[in-house]
Amino acid sequence: MTSPAYAGRRWALPAAVVEDLYPGPARPGGRPRRTARDWIVDFTCFLVAVVIGLLAADTLDQEADLSPPLAVVDQLTGALACAAVWLRRRWPVGLAVVMVAVTPLSATAGGAALVSLFTVAVHRPFRYVAWVGGAGLLVQLLYYWMRPEPGLPFLASVVISALLTVAVVGWGMLARSKRLLLLSLRDRARRAETEARLRAEQAQRLAREAIAREMHDVLAHRLTLLSVHAGALEFRPDASREEIARAAGVIRESAHEALQDLREIIGVLRAAEPDDAGRPQPTLAGLDALVAESREAGMNVVLTGRAADPAAVPASVGRTAYRIAQEALTNARKHAPGTEVTVSVTGAPGDGLALSVRNAPPAGEVPHVPGSGQGLIGLTERASLAGGTLEHGPTAAGGFEVRARLPWS
Known part of the structure; x- marks a missing residue:
């Protein structure tokens, strides 16, 4: 050094x-x-x-x-x-x-x-x-x-x-x-430099472990759904052609999504350290509920912009976007209470998904809230594993902004 x-x-x-x-x-x-x-x-x-x-x-x-x-x-x-x-x-x-x-x-x-x-x-x-x-x-x-x-x-x-x-x-x-x-x-x-690097590596490892657990549970959910529909076909041989076609479509889609989740898990495990969060999480469709929940908790949250087709956002990308918004809103509630927080989501298939959470500077002195910044490290790692990028830092007006860009193919 x-x-x-x-x-x-x-x-x-x-x-x-x-x-x-x-x-x-x-x-x-x-x-x-x-x-x-x-x-x-x-x-x-x-x-x-x-x-x-x-x-x-x-x-x-x-x-x-x-x-x-x-x-x-x-x-x-x-x-x-x-x-x-x-x-x-x-x-x-x-x-x-x-x-x-x-x-x-x-x-x-x-x-x-x-x-x-x-x-x-x-x-x-x-x-x-x-x-x-x-x-x-x-x-x-x-x-x-x-x-x-x-x-x-x-x-x-x-x-x-x-x-x-x-x-x-x-x-x-x-x-x-x-x-x-x-x-x-x-x-x-x-x-001090070595300890900071070790803390960052530990936070990265814990984030990957959490993401891997989440992927495991989601994959189990997919396979269970696939098994249920396959069992229905087995015990309903007299079902109509429309019902059989619908069940076959569900099985095909579930198998495809399970394969995608399995690839993500393998990608995580092949990285230097494990990664990911723990239980089936809401996707981008749950962002409105998250904003409503934050408002009920007393936050002044404004949701602007809409994705072109939220239902078409891949599940892994939607989970990542939801988690980024959730962590950013939590940080805004802790470090800038009472300020207006703006959540913006835009994007379309092929263009990617852009998410930003920005809060105004807090008025007056803000009580010190313990924190080590590990949450932002975990979000950066999560966005990277999803194939996107995440940036964060103070704004010119004195507030704080988290910006993420995720792929949407």
């Missing part, structure tokens, strides 16, 4: 964070490639070490007990320590340990020692910082005892050095905590 907040600003992140947020091919040795920010930080650390080293070099001639050869060794050691700052990312603890050992021998290496301690505080847990920082403070005691600071008491020198060490450690730990916070927020975003 990439982080939208930092998309296009990778240069502003540390290399370790970029490697974690935007994983890619590993470099030789497993080290992440430095970003522009890393180069700026590394150069700044090197510059700080050099400046502190130069300031310390100006004070070497004030040490009466320091011979010229020792002064030259001090400065050469400081120069090497400043150059070693460029290795701080690869070996932070090792470089800090070396700097602790070098500090008593070179005053000009003090800046590099502070930079190495800061690096340990940024890249390693606190136990490493405590050991390296504690060893550095003990070495400082030895250093100021061997080479007293000109014009400054021993205790004052030790206190200033301790305060500087604590400040560097605190700054490094603050940078480390900000980096860890960024990574933890990334992990939380990943988990």
